[in-house]
Amino acid sequence: MSRRPPRGEYIETDTGNKVARKATLVGTQNIMLGGKTVIQPDVMIRGDLARTIPPAQSAGSSGPANNTAVAIGRYCFLSKGCVLRPPGRMYKGVFTFMPLRLGDHVFVGPGTVVQAAQIGNHVHIGGKVVIGEFAIIKDYVKVLDGSVVPPNMVIPSFSIVAGQPARIIGEIPEGGIEAFELRDLYKTVGNNVQPTAS
Amino acid sequence: MFGNNRLPAFHPGLTQSRIRDTTTGNRLWFPGVRSPPSESSPSDSDPPNDQLPLPITPEDLYDTPMAPFNPYTYIRCPCSELNPYAKRTPDVTAQGLSRAAQDDDDHTFDPRAARSNYSLYPLEYLSFCEDCHQIRCPRCVAEEIVCYYCPNCLFEVPSSNIRSEGNRCTRSCFQCPICIGPLAVNHVETPPDPNQLLSPDHAASSHSGSYLLSCSYCNWSSTEIGIKFDKPNSIHMQLAKLRNGGETRLTAKERKERRKEQGGGGGGSNNGQGEEDLDTLLDMETQFANLKSFYQNQLSDANGTGKAGGDASAALGNLGFDAPASLSRIMSLYTGSSSLHDKKSKSRPGTMREALAPSEGLQLASLDETSAITALQDFESTTGLDAYSSTASTTQLQSQTPYLGASPLHGLTRFTSSLRPIPYLLRTKRSKRCPQCRHIISKPESKVTTTRFRIRLIAGNYIPTITIKQLIIPGLTPPPMPNLPPDTIAPLQPAQFVLTFKNPIFESVRVTLATPATTPGRFPSKVTILCPQFEIDSNTDVWEEALKDNNTSSASTSTSQQNLSSSTGPEGGPGRKRAGTLRPGTAGGASLAGEELGPEVGKVWEKGRNWTSIVIEVIPASLVQTAKRDGKGPIKEDEDVLEIPMFVRIEWEAEAPEDEIMPGLSGAKGGNKDGGKEKRELAYWCVLGLGGLRGRCKRGFVCGRS
Ligand SMILES: [Zn+2]
Ligand SMILES: [Zn+2]
Ligand SMILES: [Zn+2]
Ligand SMILES: [Zn+2]
Numbered sequence: 001m002s003r004r005p006p007r008g009e010y011i012e013t014d015t016g017n018k019v020a021r022k023a024t025l026v027g028t029q030n031i032m033l034g035g036k037t038v039i040q041p042d043v044m045i046r047g048d049l050a051r052t053i054p055p056a057q058s059a060g061s062s063g064p065a066n067n068t069a070v071a072i073g074r075y076c077f078l079s080k081g082c083v084l085r086p087p088g089r090m091y092k093g094v095f096t097f098m099p100l101r102l103g104d105h106v107f108v109g110p111g112t113v114v115q116a117a118q119i120g121n122h123v124h125i126g127g128k129v130v131i132g133e134f135a136i137i138k139d140y141v142k143v144l145d146g147s148v149v150p151p152n153m154v155i156p157s158f159s160i161v162a163g164q165p166a167r168i169i170g171e172i173p174e175g176g177i178e179a180f181e182l183r184d185l186y187k188t189v190g191n192n193v194q195p196t197a198s
Numbered sequence: 199m200f201g202n203n204r205l206p207a208f209h210p211g212l213t214q215s216r217i218r219d220t221t222t223g224n225r226l227w228f229p230g231v232r233s234p235p236s237e238s239s240p241s242d243s244d245p246p247n248d249q250l251p252l253p254i255t256p257e258d259l260y261d262t263p264m265a266p267f268n269p270y271t272y273i274r275c276p277c278s279e280l281n282p283y284a285k286r287t288p289d290v291t292a293q294g295l296s297r298a299a300q301d302d303d304d305h306t307f308d309p310r311a312a313r314s315n316y317s318l319y320p321l322e323y324l325s326f327c328e329d330c331h332q333i334r335c336p337r338c339v340a341e342e343i344v345c346y347y348c349p350n351c352l353f354e355v356p357s358s359n360i361r362s363e364g365n366r367c368t369r370s371c372f373q374c375p376i377c378i379g380p381l382a383v384n385h386v387e388t389p390p391d392p393n394q395l396l397s398p399d400h401a402a403s404s405h406s407g408s409y410l411l412s413c414s415y416c417n418w419s420s421t422e423i424g425i426k427f428d429k430p431n432s433i434h435m436q437l438a439k440l441r442n443g444g445e446t447r448l449t450a451k452e453r454k455e456r457r458k459e460q461g462g463g464g465g466g467s468n469n470g471q472g473e474e475d476l477d478t479l480l481d482m483e484t485q486f487a488n489l490k491s492f493y494q495n496q497l498s499d500a501n502g503t504g505k506a507g508g509d510a511s512a513a514l515g516n517l518g519f520d521a522p523a524s525l526s527r528i529m530s531l532y533t534g535s536s537s538l539h540d541k542k543s544k545s546r547p548g549t550m551r552e553a554l555a556p557s558e559g560l561q562l563a564s565l566d567e568t569s570a571i572t573a574l575q576d577f578e579s580t581t582g583l584d585a586y587s588s589t590a591s592t593t594q595l596q597s598q599t600p601y602l603g604a605s606p607l608h609g610l611t612r613f614t615s616s617l618r619p620i621p622y623l624l625r626t627k628r629s630k631r632c633p634q635c636r637h638i639i640s641k642p643e644s645k646v647t648t649t650r651f652r653i654r655l656i657a658g659n660y661i662p663t664i665t666i667k668q669l670i671i672p673g674l675t676p677p678p679m680p681n682l683p684p685d686t687i688a689p690l691q692p693a694q695f696v697l698t699f700k701n702p703i704f705e706s707v708r709v710t711l712a713t714p715a716t717t718p719g720r721f722p723s724k725v726t727i728l729c730p731q732f733e734i735d736s737n738t739d740v741w742e743e744a745l746k747d748n749n750t751s752s753a754s755t756s757t758s759q760q761n762l763s764s765s766t767g768p769e770g771g772p773g774r775k776r777a778g779t780l781r782p783g784t785a786g787g788a789s790l791a792g793e794e795l796g797p798e799v800g801k802v803w804e805k806g807r808n809w810t811s812i813v814i815e816v817i818p819a820s821l822v823q824t825a826k827r828d829g830k831g832p833i834k835e836d837e838d839v840l841e842i843p844m845f846v847r848i849e850w851e852a853e854a855p856e857d858e859i860m861p862g863l864s865g866a867k868g869g870n871k872d873g874g875k876e877k878r879e880l881a882y883w884c885v886l887g888l889g890g891l892r893g894r895c896k897r898g899f900v901c902g903r904s
Contacts, residue, residue, distance in 0.1 A: 132414065138352075139649045150379035150415035156349045156625065157649045165379040165415045168349065168625075173336070174640050175322035175656035177649075 009041070010191050018190050023078075030069035034104065037076040038189045045070050045078075049086045053096040069097065073104035073121065075182045077189075082112040087133035087151075098134070105182045109145065116149075120157070122180035140172050140180060267686075267889050269666035269695075273324060273657070274307060274883040275335030277633065278317030307843045308718040309885040310836050318885055324657035325639045327632040333657050333882055334639060339630040346624045347646040350380060354646045355624055366599065366621040370433035372411055375594060375617035379415035383430045386410055386421070409433075411619050423616060434621055438602075442616050447481070447603040480561050483602035489559030493529060496550040497522055522550065573613060590614045629653075661848065662699040662709065662734060666886060669694040669803075669813060671796060686890040687840055689820030694796075695888055696803055698811035701734040707850040708733050709810075717842055721819035721891070725842050728799050729812040737808040814886075816840065821891050840888045847881040 010018040015035035023039045025031055027047030039045070050069040069086045078084070088097040103120045109127035116131045120139035125131065129143050132151035137143070141155050144162035155161055158177075160170035187193070308314065316337060325334040346355040348367035355367070372381040386408050409427040412419040420426065424443040427436045441447050480488065553560040574585040581588075589612050597620050629641040641653040687693050701707055711730045716722035797803055797813035804811045818840055821833055853874060 138647070148415075150413070152382050152414060153380045154350050154352065156347070156352060157647075159349075165377055167378055173323045174630075174651065174654050175324060175658045178658070179322065 008191055010189070012190060016186075018186075027069060030067055032068050032071040034072055034074040034076075036074050036183075036186055037072055037078070038186055039078045040080045040082075040110075040189070042081040043078045043083070045084045046086060049088065049097040051086075051096050051098055053091055053094060068099050071099060071101045073102055073106065075104055075186055076102055076106040076108070077182050077185055078108045079110040079112070079127070081110050082108045083114065084108075085113065085115050087115045087117055089134070103139070105180055107180075107182060107185070115151075122177065124180060140177055142172060144169075269668075269889065270887040271321065271664040271666065272309075272318035272885045272887070273321055273333065273661075274314070274317045274885070275319060275324065275333050275338060276882065277335060277338035278313060306714045306718055307845075307883040307885075309841045309843050310719055314885075321658050321661075321663060322656070325630060326655050326657045326660045327635060327637060327639050328655055329635045329637050330632055331878065331880060332634075333661070333880075334630075334632055338633045339639065340633055340636075341628045341630055344627040344629050344642060344644050345646060346626050348622050349625045350622045352646055360624070365624050366434075367624060368434045368621070370431055371622040372433065372437075372619035373597070373622060374413035374416060374418050375598065375620055376418045376614060377413060377416040378597065378620075379413050381411040381413050381420075381619055383409055383427070383433060384412050386426060420619060423618060425618075437619065441603050442618065480556055480559070481603045482600070485556075485559050485561050487559075488557055489553060490529065492553050492558040493525055493550075497526055497529075499550070525550070570612065588613055588615065590617055659702050661846075661880060661882070662701050662707070664846075664884065664886070665698045665700070666888060667696045667698070668889070669696045669797070687816070687818045687888065689818050689891065692815055692817050693888075695814050695816070695886075696811050697814055697886070698804075698809055699732075699734055700809040701737050702808075703850065704736050704738055705850040705852060706733055706736045707848045710847040710849075711812075712845040712847075713814075713842055717819075717840075719837060721821055721837060723819045723840055723842075723891075724817040726815045727812065727844075728797050728815060729802055732802050732810050732812060734810045735805075735808055814842070816842065816888065818891055838891045840891050842886045842888060844884050844886055845881065846884055847879065849877065849879045851875040852878045 009022070010020055012018050013033070013035075015033070017033045017035060017037045017039070019025070019039045020041040020043065022041035023043040023045075025039075025045045025047060027050065030047035030050045031045055047069045050067045070084050072078075072084075084100060084102075086097045086100040088095060090096075098117060100114065100116060101118045102114075103123065105122045106119055107124045108114060109125055109129060111127055112125055112129040112131070114125070114131045115133045116135040116137060117133075119125075119131075119137045120141070122140045123137055123143075124141070125137075125143045126145035126147065128145055129147045129149070131137070131143070131149045132153065134151055135149050135153045135155070137149075137155045138157040138159075140158050142160045143149065143155075143166065144160065146164070147162050147166040148164040149155070149161065149166040153166065155166075155168070158172040159168045160172060161167065162169050309318065317335070319335050323336055325339060326332070327334050343357075346357065346360055346365070347353060348355065348369065348371050350367060350371035351369050353367075353369065355363075359368075370383055373379065374381055409430050410420045410425070411427075411433065425437065425440050426444065427433055429436070439446050574588065577583070577588040578585045594614065594617060595612075598617060599620060601618055627642045627644065627646070630639050631637065632639050638653050639655045641651060642648075643650045643652060699709060709732055711727050713725045713727055715726075716724055797815075802810055803813045821838055853876070
């Protein structure tokens with residue numbers, strides 16, 4: 001981010017989201033943003049891929065009366081060119097998409113494709129990563145650049161993951177969890193950001 | 199945010215080696231991988247069974263082919279000292295320290311020494327013992343397992359199960375034997391009858407089940423080894439009963455029952471042939487069971503008819519494998535139960551015969567490899583591929599778990615076509631104890647799914663972080679040499695770096711730095727710290743900052759930017775001072791009037807709320823010239839990175855503990871109290887990685903290595 005973006009590159013919402021004008025958000029009515037999330041140019045979010053089968057008729061579904069396809073928490077950072085795409089599968093003989101949920105402080109690197117079912121809080125996904133369909137990533141996980149996380153993989157908390165297919169190659173040390181905080185990164189992006197030495 | 203999101207993991211539990219990123223030449227922390235990652239792009243058609251180095255930094259991932267060198271600071275844990283827990287004299291003056299560091303080579307820490315790899319850690323890997331007032335590292339802390347869990351289903355496994363079932367998930371969690379990806383339980387493509395699917399316990403009789411394990415990464419499926427399952431749960435148990443091909447295997451219990459039916463209790467067949475014949479292929483479990491019962495019978499026979507042997511040969515025989523005493527000892531080792539014959543047999547020397555038949559556990563090795571050779575030839579003729587690709591790689595074989603239904607030794611599989619699914623290895627949550635005072639310095643919540651810690655004493659909350667940035671002042675800094683590869687520091691030319699120290703504690707600290715005048719090793723670079731003594735203000739208004747941050751959630755963007763400047767510290771903002779003069783918040787290196795003043799000796803470069811930056815000047819050695827002139831031979835690993843050992847001493851005044859003088863305090867703490875305040879001090883070595891030296895090992899450059 002050495003180049004300063006031209007003025008007005010981002011739309012800043014009331015809840016503090018900064019959405020690049022050049023980002024492609026399809027089916028915005030199915031995309032939930034928690035606030036203070038940065039969506040960089042060339043990001044694509046496929047809100048149009050909402051589930052075609054209503055959620056299981058278990059009574060008292062407390063969640064937002066939803067057809068949410070993509071739910072994003074607070075302080076997420078979606079880098080240039082990444083794609084968020086809800087996963088889909090056959091369910092009782094019919095194909096349907098299922099929601100893709102991101103927690104808070106999730107960093108998604110440039111050029112990465114995310115088709116997970118769930119990504120927890122404080123997750124760092126590097127650049128050019130593929131997160132396969134229905135993968136579940138828990139909190140405080142770091143996915144290194146170029147990894148291919150296979151479909152259905154579950155990644156437990158405090159894992160460092162890499163490879164093709166991805167596997168756990170290490171653990172986040174106790175002192176490493178502060179680095180997942182994305183508040184400061186949020187402040188470096190937007191229309192009126194003071195230039196900082198980089 | 200991560201400074202470098204490409205920094206591969208450092209894993210203290212594995213072989214530590216600081217390898218290089220081949221695209222940048224940077225030294226990296228990486229677990230156990232010694233061979234450099236291949237430079238080819240990951241999309242190159244790697245065969246799926248090739249599990250060679252992880253694609254850390256394929257060049258095609260980055261816009262620039264040469265990613266910048268990321269300066270780093272590694273801190274040395276005191277446990278690598280010869281006498282780590284001995285008391286040290288705390289009152290070494292700064293001059294004394296620097297003199298010691300400069301004059302006495304024995305005391306200068308050499309970051310390239312072979313041992314240093316095991317004592318240098320990035321700050322986030324270090325803990326801090328509050329009782330000892332000392333840094334602790336993953337190598338010296340004592341770990342205790344808090345709980346075991348499966349990384350796939352995230353169920354906790356009680357430790358009693360670990361003892362009985364082993365350290366793998368016994369539910370339905372499996373990894374692909376070919377590519378290590380997760381396996382999912384799926385219906386067989388052509389589901390037989392929907393009515394049957396609804397009743398999972400329908401088909402216990404037939405072996406043609408309705409479920410399979412399949413890998414969605416490489417498309418492997420358990421049908422390739424002829425295995426299907428009757429129900430979608432407890433796959434582990436079902437798989438244990440199935441041989442490759444789908445044939446069921448008797449469980450130990452069933453075998454016992456069958457043996458009972460055959461008569462003779464545990465082993466009535468100790469006299470040669472049973473109904474099994476010498477050619478019978480025993481699987482490992484059967485062989486073990488047969489051997490065990492055979493030897494148990496032998497032992498009881500030996501006890502019954504024990505020869506009265508007082509001679510020397512009998513005494514010697516007592517030590518051999520065929521002696522009852524050793525045998526019962528070995529058996530108790532492998533069967534886990536103390537044999538009931540133990541006490542008696544001690545006093546009864548004698549020898550016993552060995553197993554003679556499969557029923558006694560004798561398994562003749564089959565040295566006939568024709569079937570393997572035929573399989574290889576068939577593979578080549580049918581697929582047209584190299585037969586080598588049909589054999590399992592070492593990694594694949596290593597990740598296989600021992601299968602009791604496999605035939606031993608020569609029957610072990612060497613083909614990918616017979617690899618079995620790998621049950622997930624359990625992982626653990628662990629707490630850490632200080633090696634010296636045994637206090638707990640890290641303890642996670644025991645629940646698998648929570649990420650909270652009960653105790654978490656990390657070094658980053660006690661000692662300053664050091665960040666490094668090269669100082670480039672337009673007009674003062676000489677322009678980079680034209681033919682110099684990027685990220686290298688020009689040799690024999692002064693280069694300046696800004697070191698920023700950020701104070702995490704609530705007291706202001708006094709920092710004293712010392713480096714050797716020249717870096718240790720064959721290619722000495724000259725080092726000067728322009729301001730070796732300075733203060734960092736306290737980290738007091740963190741609460742204020744946090745409150746401000748919350749308040750701005752609904753405020754306009756301009757106020758949030760104000761916060762940014764104060765919270766991002768060194769990166770800019772109001773209140774930052776350089777050399778005593780106030781400057782407006784501009785980026786370092788921007789051309790303001792008076793900016794052309796270079797750093798001054800003895801003066802702090804910049805100062806902020808809880809941070810201070812100073813300048814260090816180096817005159818890098820030239821690898822090329824020195825190597826030529828002195829004939830020093832090829833450049834060794836890491837010699838082409840400019841690493842500077844630096845001794846850091848921090849002093850501060852802390853509230854004295856009310857009740858007691860700290861037990862087990864090491865030399866890191868002074869004792870003189872002063873009106874409720876107490877002088878504290880902490881001193882440690884660290885290493886600053888500043889950049890590559892010219893001649894570093896890279897394509898087209900002077901390189902000593904092949
Ligand atoms: Zn240590
Ligand atoms: Zn499991
Ligand atoms: Zn696979
Ligand atoms: Zn201690």
